[in-house]
Structures are given as structure tokens and as C-alpha cells.
Amino acid sequence: MKLKFIDQQYQTDAVNAICNIFEGSEIKNSLFTIDVSNDKNFNYMIEGEGVSYFTGHGNKLSIDDFTMLENVQHIQEENDIQRTKSLENKNFTIEMETGTGKTYVYTKTMLELNKRYGFTKFIIVVPSIAIKEGVFSSLNATEEHFKEKYDNVVYNYFVYDSSHLERIQDFATSTNIEIMIINIDAFRKSFADPDKETKANLIHRESDRLSGNKPIDLIASTNPIVIIDEPQSVDNTKKSKEAITSLNPLCILRYSATHKELYNLMFRLTPVDAYQENLVKHIEVASITSNEASAKPYVKLLSVSDKNNSYTARVEIYVNNKKTGVIDKKTVTVKTNDDLWETSNEVDYYKDNGYIVDNIDCFKGEESISFSNGEYLSIGSVIGDVDDATIKKAQIRQTIELHLNKELHYVKKDIKVLSLFFIDEVAKYRDYEREDQKGDYARWFEEEYTKLINLPKYKVLREKYGDKISLDAERVHDGYFSKDGKGRVKNSTGAGVSKDDETTYQLIMKDKEQLLSFDEPIRFIFSHSALKEGWDNPNVFQVCTLVETKDTMTKRQKVGRGLRICVNQNGERILENKYNVLSVIANESYKEFATSLQKELESDNFKFGIIEPISFTGICVKQIDGSTYELTQEDSKEVFDYLVKNEYMTAKGKINTKYHTEKHEGIFTLPEKFESYLPKIMKRIDNLTKEIEIKDVSRKIPVKLNKEVQLSPEFETLWNKIKQKTKYSVNMDIDKLKAQAIEQIKLMPRIKEDKIDSQITRVDINKQGVKDAGHQIRELGAVYEFEKPSYPDFIRRLQDATQLLRKTIIEVIAESGRLSDFYINPEEFIKQVSKILLSVKKENLTEGIKYEKIDEFYEQDLIFNDEELYGYKDRNVLEVDSNKNIYDHVIYDSVVEKDFAVEAENDDDVILYAKLPSTFKIDTPIGYYNPDWALVLNTNEGEKLYFVAETKGTENINDLKGSEKKKILCGRKHFEVIDTGIKYEVVKELKTLKQL
Numbered sequence: 001m002k003l004k005f006i007d008q009q010y011q012t013d014a015v016n017a018i019c020n021i022f023e024g025s026e027i028k029n030s031l032f033t034i035d036v037s038n039d040k041n042f043n044y045m046i047e048g049e050g051v052s053y054f055t056g057h058g059n060k061l062s063i064d065d066f067t068m069l070e071n072v073q074h075i076q077e078e079n080d081i082q083r084t085k086s087l088e089n090k091n092f093t094i095e096m097e098t099g100t101g102k103t104y105v106y107t108k109t110m111l112e113l114n115k116r117y118g119f120t121k122f123i124i125v126v127p128s129i130a131i132k133e134g135v136f137s138s139l140n141a142t143e144e145h146f147k148e149k150y151d152n153v154v155y156n157y158f159v160y161d162s163s164h165l166e167r168i169q170d171f172a173t174s175t176n177i178e179i180m181i182i183n184i185d186a187f188r189k190s191f192a193d194p195d196k197e198t199k200a201n202l203i204h205r206e207s208d209r210l211s212g213n214k215p216i217d218l219i220a221s222t223n224p225i226v227i228i229d230e231p232q233s234v235d236n237t238k239k240s241k242e243a244i245t246s247l248n249p250l251c252i253l254r255y256s257a258t259h260k261e262l263y264n265l266m267f268r269l270t271p272v273d274a275y276q277e278n279l280v281k282h283i284e285v286a287s288i289t290s291n292e293a294s295a296k297p298y299v300k301l302l303s304v305s306d307k308n309n310s311y312t313a314r315v316e317i318y319v320n321n322k323k324t325g326v327i328d329k330k331t332v333t334v335k336t337n338d339d340l341w342e343t344s345n346e347v348d349y350y351k352d353n354g355y356i357v358d359n360i361d362c363f364k365g366e367e368s369i370s371f372s373n374g375e376y377l378s379i380g381s382v383i384g385d386v387d388d389a390t391i392k393k394a395q396i397r398q399t400i401e402l403h404l405n406k407e408l409h410y411v412k413k414d415i416k417v418l419s420l421f422f423i424d425e426v427a428k429y430r431d432y433e434r435e436d437q438k439g440d441y442a443r444w445f446e447e448e449y450t451k452l453i454n455l456p457k458y459k460v461l462r463e464k465y466g467d468k469i470s471l472d473a474e475r476v477h478d479g480y481f482s483k484d485g486k487g488r489v490k491n492s493t494g495a496g497v498s499k500d501d502e503t504t505y506q507l508i509m510k511d512k513e514q515l516l517s518f519d520e521p522i523r524f525i526f527s528h529s530a531l532k533e534g535w536d537n538p539n540v541f542q543v544c545t546l547v548e549t550k551d552t553m554t555k556r557q558k559v560g561r562g563l564r565i566c567v568n569q570n571g572e573r574i575l576e577n578k579y580n581v582l583s584v585i586a587n588e589s590y591k592e593f594a595t596s597l598q599k600e601l602e603s604d605n606f607k608f609g610i611i612e613p614i615s616f617t618g619i620c621v622k623q624i625d626g627s628t629y630e631l632t633q634e635d636s637k638e639v640f641d642y643l644v645k646n647e648y649m650t651a652k653g654k655i656n657t658k659y660h661t662e663k664h665e666g667i668f669t670l671p672e673k674f675e676s677y678l679p680k681i682m683k684r685i686d687n688l689t690k691e692i693e694i695k696d697v698s699r700k701i702p703v704k705l706n707k708e709v710q711l712s713p714e715f716e717t718l719w720n721k722i723k724q725k726t727k728y729s730v731n732m733d734i735d736k737l738k739a740q741a742i743e744q745i746k747l748m749p750r751i752k753e754d755k756i757d758s759q760i761t762r763v764d765i766n767k768q769g770v771k772d773a774g775h776q777i778r779e780l781g782a783v784y785e786f787e788k789p790s791y792p793d794f795i796r797r798l799q800d801a802t803q804l805l806r807k808t809i810i811e812v813i814a815e816s817g818r819l820s821d822f823y824i825n826p827e828e829f830i831k832q833v834s835k836i837l838l839s840v841k842k843e844n845l846t847e848g849i850k851y852e853k854i855d856e857f858y859e860q861d862l863i864f865n866d867e868e869l870y871g872y873k874d875r876n877v878l879e880v881d882s883n884k885n886i887y888d889h890v891i892y893d894s895v896v897e898k899d900f901a902v903e904a905e906n907d908d909d910v911i912l913y914a915k916l917p918s919t920f921k922i923d924t925p926i927g928y929y930n931p932d933w934a935l936v937l938n939t940n941e942g943e944k945l946y947f948v949a950e951t952k953g954t955e956n957i958n959d960l961k962g963s964e965k966k967k968i969l970c971g972r973k974h975f976e977v978i979d980t981g982i983k984y985e986v987v988k989e990l991k992t993l994k995q996l
Contacts, residue, residue: 001517003538003571005104005145010269010279014094014105017079017267018253019112021092023071023828027118028060029175030223056172058222059119059250075266080683082618083630084264090251091263097274098556099281099536099563102255103138106227109253111150113225114177121171121222123247124181127233132159134536135181135229137512155179160186162202165209172218180219184234187216188243220248227253232260258556271601272690278575280563281541281582284872285590286402286697288395297349298384299340301369301377302331306362311336313360313369320345334369336360349384380547389440392546395585396421396441397448399544402583402697403523404458406541409867410579411465414568416516419542420561421526428546429479429526441526441546446473449524470521477524512537516567538564538573544585555597559584576918578869583697590696597694611653611688613637619680631677639674639681655689666959695872703869703877703889710864710886714912714936714944721946722920722934724978725856728970730925732841732848738812741840745816748832751824794822794830801834802841809837845925846966851977863920880905886914896988897932900951903990904935910990911936911944924970926963931971931984937993947993948975950986957986 065087072092073083096102106124113119126132139157147153155177158167171178187203203215210218226249228234235241244252254263257271274280300316312335319330322345332343340355341347354373361368370376375383382388403419410417423429423441431439438446450473453462461469470476514520516539540562562582565573574580586593616636620628631639643649648659648668662668663682670678709715798809813819813833822829864886871877871891878890878901885905892898892915904913913935921928933949950968957965968986975984987993 001513001569001571002144003141003513003516003567004573005142006573008101008279010277011101011105011108013079014096014267014269015109015112017075017094018092018109019116020075021068021071021251021266022061022063022113022117023831024067024825025061025063025117027116028062029118029120030058030060031055056218056221057120057175058172059121059225060223061250072264072266076618077620077628079267080619080680080687081265081268083620088263090249091254092251093254093259093262093265095259095262095265095268095270096255096257097269097271097280097563098257098560099565100269100274100279102257103135103229104142106229106253106255107139107142107146108149110177110179110225110227111146111153111155114153114155115150119225119250120175120177121224122177122179122227123219123224123249124179124227124229125184125234125244126181126229127184129183131229132181132183139179139181141513153177157181160203162186165202165207165215168215168218169210172222180224184240184243187246188240216246220246223248223250225250225253227255230256230258232256232258236260270687270690273687274563275693276690278577278580280565281580282577282693282695283559283582283584284695284697284700285593286398286583286585287589287593288391288398288585288587289589296384297340297353297355298329298382299355299375299377300382300385301367301379303379304360304362304367304369311360311362313357315369317344318347318349319343320347340371391587392441393444393448395544395546395587396444397452399542399583399585400445400449400452400524402542402585404452404461407461407465407469408458410541411461411468413574413579414570415566415574415579416468416518416539416569417523417541418515418537418539418562419524419544420537420540421524422543422545422547422558423526423528424547426479426481426528430481442477442479445477445524449473449476468518470523472521475521477526478522479526481528513571515539516569516571518569536561536564538562539566541566541581542583542585545587554600555593556600559597581695590694590698594694611640611643611649611655611685613640615640615653615688616677616681616684619677619684621676621680635674639670642671655685659685661953666954666956693875695875699873699875701871701873701877701879701889703871703887703891705864706883706886706888709883709912712912715886715914717944718912718914718934718936718946719860721980721982722948722975722978723857723860724980725854725858726851726922726974726977727854728849728851728923728925728973730845730849732844734808737840737844738808738815740843741812741837742816744836744840745812745818745833748818748836751821751828751832794826797830798834798837802837804837804841812837842926846969849925849970849973851970851973853978858920863917864914878902878905884910884912886912890915894951894953896951896953900933900949900987900990904933907990907994909938909994911938916948922971922974924967926966929967929971935993945993945996946982948982948984949993950984952986952988955986955988955992 068090069087072087076083094102094105096105110119110122124135126135136157136159146155156170156174157179158181160180160182161167167180171180203219206212206214224247226244226247228244231254235244252263269279275282298316298318302314302316304311304313312333314331314333316329316331317340318327319332320327327347334340334343334357336357336359338357339350340357341350341352344350354371354375356372357369358372359370361370366378368376368378377383380388399419399421403417406417421441427439429439429441430437452458453471453473462471515522515525515537543558543562545558559582565575565580567573584593588596614633614636616631616639617633619631640653643659644651647656648662649655659668668678668682669675670681674681795806795809798804799806802809818829818833869887869891871889876891876893878892878898880888880890880901882905890898890901890905892901897915901913901915904910913933916931916934918930921930923929931948932951933947935947935949937945937947939945948971950971952960952964954960957968960968972984975982983996985993985996
């Protein structure tokens, strides 16, 4: 199978955030010479004369720093990012959450930079072999897709290999797009040891294979665009930064989810954005713990420390809450001679039982704690709890059960389910001392899998999908580990630099697509926890960590292995939320996991739900004259104080209900001086107060159809009134559109003159290094002459972008009086006018929309079927028992929906109500619209009324944001046209319907 790729708006936005930095640059090529005069094996003749050089081709930047900084600040304004004041050595940052396709984004960025500006030389610097193999695999997987998008453009990509230095000469001399992937360690070591040339990596040495030139000099002469994948792990030292500088980059593009340094942030897709916009899987946590306090002492050793010559240990024990009298497990720090009875606030289990700390051993490999009663604990071991092996078995069983439950539903959609186990000791999985070479984990897995797959519940898997779901426990799991010289697996260091690791990563990456196929029986994968970076597969739906010592993997690393949206057997992404849930099987409580994940995210520069006095700094608004004013820190503090004073938020920056209420009702305001900033300030508040939703498996509730209600006459009548399908056409008021567009184009900012740099840089490369040869090159030079630009057919370009008639576009531009701006900077003119025309067109779309019935109907069996839905207690599901809902629970998306469901459930006038599934959708010019509710009500006169209701925080649709309002207007026209006696209303409460 092959993965398929589609254009996604957020990825396009990230690409444009970089490409638009160079707006105004012309397509140029920088030529330089490669000295081969000392190469005795080189004998190249032109017209009978010997030639002693090659011509190299590099990147050329043709805009000045001032223009580039203006572009950067403009992009930051558009992306609601605080403007920077300098180019910071042309470092530009893209922040994208794990699993959202950053490799895809920077691959497309390279091709787009070539298309727009002619750049051809790119270097991707990575921190590890794992990521190196992953990048190469991604370039291979996306090659066919990108060649279709970019007219079969020729681009070459390769992994730097010191045994094939001839690729460096090809890189330097080729006129095609050249992409080199290189590990930072391949050229950093020379800077760490500059005085020992013999120990330098080959990239810094003169090479006979390169006519005596140094590979690094050839690379630097191309002035490459350098892309750093995971910069927090690449240029995190002074020597690493020197190494990057030695590449002589035209600019440096930095891509990561967890930047430590933010240079010129251009685009940000936060973890919350990714989760809330359904760009990655949602997360649920299955906790495997023994939480009940038993009538015996409990102690677990977590870690030891000898900092500042003070020996301490972190242990988990029972602690008495003196206020409530409740005993819970808590982590505490103890030292020698501490009495656990006192530390625990006098929990009786420790009294007079000798739990006084006798010794703490911090020696590596022997970390332990011992007590006066002779009891001894190593790290990870425990006294007084369920046996560790029992916990591990439970984790394995839970993982298999969650896996099989998903297969019951996912196989029907041609989705293969994968589960991933991380372990910290290979011998636990593969033990060469045993005859069958199976470690405890492999043995336990096969035992539990065999028990579960033979349960009656999974009979359909055995019978119907036997050819896709292997029943043989030995065939469904395998491990991916480093191997020694005898072919035996071994523990990896995780450093990502050894040949053993390289073999492992190649295997993992090579098998990535194979693992997604039903032809491959493996569905459960065991991998070393140190190899965490190597794993990333869209169909990993369960992640289980089996560790005996301190778990060094972060929560983000665990969930990151399976965050990508899943795919089917055709390689197509499945976007439905119900199929995109990642289950984490943790040996800690849900609360501990969620708290820990939040702390990790906060340590990675992301704060949850907090507004700070400087939060509004840098918000920009364009004035009528085209100038821009940016909120200062003093302005931001003034807005902050206003919000606190008027009780929209607390002094600690937590938003109150009052803000949300007034925002929904459309009455939230700011002081007059900040009124023009209101939309952007509200957007900033909303962005800063989003949350990541992590669900607790123990509170997961299946939502099932109520067949009695579905087969009732009332529901049949209701369904017949809403099942009619329609299609729409748009008849816009072109005169109105033209008038609006003309006015906005008149007011658009002035187009600035493009600055052309006609200088050609020539570089001479010889044994003395890279030098600016200037006039010394004599007859070898070629002169570039810059002619007047050939102006593009901008009317056709605008037609393609807007789908408006040529006549309409010509009239708008002619009457705007701005045609002369086109000749100043054609590309900028096209960009600004296109943006205005699209905006005006979108505004006018719904006004001229017309729906008409077609000979098609929604199929009830597809909308309301037996496939199980799930909700989570106290989070998004409400139990109902009045026998008037088509489901036994209501899944809600907001408090307004929950309150509406409670009202409908308890109101005697409601005969029947149903939350319409997401598959019931009406087509509109701006995407599908899914109404909330269908209801049947009794009136006082005994008449039955049939409604489709949209629940919002306001009943005034003018208070709603653009797309919401437009979809509701389309929905209203759809139900008017089908004319079945159904009433469509936007309501906040049930009583509004009853008053109609």
C-alpha cells in the first residue's frame, strides 16, 4: 500500500509563512567555480583547451534585509504572533505539534521556494539516526505526490555518507533541486576538537575524490537553505551553532513541536490547536494501578539523589490527610533516620514496624533504600502492593482488549489496528537463556491474547475477518531492537549514533507502510524505550509502557508515537473522530497522567488557561492609511487591568464565566481606545484559554440505539420530514460584490517598489578554502543583465484564484484606480487583490444561495446504525431513561447542548428528541453543516409540532462568527425548500421552541 496525501489548510499556511518572507525576490542563480587544477585524474577539454574548474550553482537572495524584515513582520501580524525587531541572522521558526506533518510541510516549502524564487540547494540537519531515516522515508513516500503537484519537477535527495563524497560534488554542480539530509554529528566534531585535524570528520578534510577540495567548502559555496529538524536537539551547544554557521546558510528554517529558543516565530500550531481542530488523534488513558489502601505498609522507591552531598530518596507511601482523615498514596522525599510513621502523618501501618530509613545507596546500578527492619528496595520495587508482574500482566491484557475492541469496528472500515509496547530491557521480551527464547512479556502476551481472542465477544473477528486478523498468538507480535554481531537483539543506548541503532531504524522505517497492510500479520509491536524517536505510525491506537526502572520517556514522547490521523488500506486518511482515539495504558492514575502531560507542555513554552499582563503585546491593527499600530506592553497591561477590574477574569489571569457569557451574547466591549483591537484581543484570549481534552477509559460509556424509539411511528414521521436531500446553486449580486471589492481595493495598503540586487557573487574554491574571487576570475566570469520584468497575465491569475468572470475582475480593477500599482510589484498586487476578492466573494455567497430538492434521501440505516458510539461520564455524555430519545445516552458538545438535553428529557411536552449524528450533513458553499437536534413536541391543543433545532449560546444569529452564521442561514434555506412541515430554529433553551 502507499500512503495518500491531501492539501490541508494549516499546512499551506505554514508553507506560506516561510515562502512569503522572500516576497519580492527574483529567480536567480549564483555561479561559482570549483578548482580542479590539482587533480591529476581530471582531464576535461573544451575546444582543445584544458579546463581547470567546474561551475557550481548556488542559491541567490535578491531582496535586502529591510524588505525581508517588513515581510516577516507582516506575516507575523497575519498569524497573530508578536512582531520581532530583527532578522536574528535569518533564523525563522515554525512550531507544529507532533503528528501534524512537519516533514511534509518543509518538503513542500522547499519545492514552493524553488517555484517562486528559484532556490535549489537545501540541507536538512537532524539530531539522530532515527529522524534521519524518518526524513528520508518521508521524502520517498511523498515524492510521487509532490511531482504531481509541481509539474514533475526534478529533485534529488540523499543522506550524507562520507564513503560517497562524490554526491557532494553533484550537489554543488547540479542545476536541479538538491536536498541533502545530514546528522549534526557528521560535521560538529571538528569544532569540538579543532586542533586535531586528523580526528576531524571527513567532511572537513581535503579529499582526492573532490579534486583536493573539502566537502564542507563545496557545500558552503552553494549558500544553502538549511532546515533544522528538532533544533532543540541539533544546535543546542556553542559548537553545534558553529557547525551550522560553517554551512554558510542563506537562511535557517527551524521546525519542532518543542522549541527551546524561538527565533522569528512565523507560524504556530499548538498542541491545543491540533487537538481541538482534530488534526491529531484524541487521547484516552487506561490506568492500571492498585489504589486502595490495604491494612499493611506500602513503600515504593522512585529515585535517589546525592546532590550537595545530601543523600535523599523519593518514595511513594500512604499519607494521612489530617483534615479529611483520608489515606492516599503520595510521593515524599526522605533522608537517613526519617521515620515513615511521622512522614506519613501518623499512618498506623508504619508505627513500630521498623520503617526508619537506615541507608540510601546512590551508586550507579545499585540505587536502593533500606530500613531498620531489614527491608530493602531497589528503584521501581515496592513493599505492600500488588506484585509488579501482576500489574504488567494487567497492562498487557488491557492493551490487547482495547485493541480487539477497536478491531471489531475498525476492520469494517479497512483500518488495521496496531499496538505499541515500550520496554526498557530486551530480555523481558526475548530471553536467549530459555529454549523458546521468549521473555516474560512475550509469554504473558501470548497467554492473554489466546484467552481474549477466543471469547464469544470476538467470534465475529475469528469467523468474518480470519483472513485479516491472525488468530495465532505467535504471529501477531514482534519486537524491533538493535542486534549484535550474532544477530541477537540487545538493549540500545538510544543515543541514535551506532551502526546497531541505524540497522534498527532502517527496519522500522522500511516496514512502516508494510505494517499498515492486512497482508502483514503483525499487529502488536514491542520496542526498546530508548528507541522512542524511531516510532511514528498513523495506525498505532494503543501505547503501553512496560518499565521496571524509572521511566525516562516523557508523556509527549509516548503519545507522539500514535498521534497521526489513521489511514485505511488504500492509504487514505480517515477523518472521522470516532476512529481517531489513542489509548495510553499507564501504570499511574488518570489524574497523575493528565497532570504530568500538562506540566510537560508548560515546560515546552505552552501555558494553559492563563492570561498575563503582557499577553496582548504585539497585536497589530492596520489604520485607514495603511500604517500599522502595535500594542505595547503598557497597552497590554491596560487591557489586562480592565478585564480584572470588570470581573472578566481573576487577578491571576483565569477567565471568568462573565467573559464567555457576554462574548456569546455579543455585548463584550473594551475601552474606546482598544475597540478596533476587539476581534484580535478576543481571539488571543480564546487561544490562550483552550484546553487539551484527555479522557479516562474507566469513565467510557457505550452509547446504543434505542430500537423501540427508532421503530416508533413518531420517529418514522419525524424522519420522513427531514430525510429529503437538496442541492444548492449560487446567484450572487455581482453589482454589490463589485462595489464592495472596488472600495476595499481603493483602501488597500500601497504597493512598494521591488528592489533588485544585480550583483553576482563568485566564489573560488581551492586548498586555501572558500574566497571571494572578485575580479581575479578574469575570463571565467559571466555577466547577468537584468531586463524589465515580463508582466504575468494577472487577470487570468485572479480568475484562477477566485473563479470570478474576467469581465468582472477587469471592471473592479479599472474602477478602483489602483492598476498602476501592478507595475510597481506584480506579485504583491496579485496577492492583495486576490485576498480582497475572495473575502468579498465569501461574504456574498450565502446571500445569493438557492436550494432545490433532488431525487435523493438521507438513508436512516447509515445515519442511525448499530455501530457503537462512546462518551465519557461527567464529560460529554448524559444518561437518559424516559424512552423518548433514539439513544440510551446523549453525547453533547457544549454546556448549552447538555442543558437543552436535560430540559427535553424532563419536559412532558417533548414526545421524542434526537441529537443528529455528524453523518447527517447539509452541503453549503463553505463546508458541510450538521444541525444539532430533531424533535417532536405536543401543543396544548394536542397538535404535534416537528422541529430541527440549532442550540447556541445566543438566539441572535448576528452575534455568531461568520462561518457559523452562514451555515445556519444555509440550513434555514434547506429546510424551507424541502417544505415538509418541519420548523428550523436557532435557540438557547427549549422554552423558545414551546413559545413558537
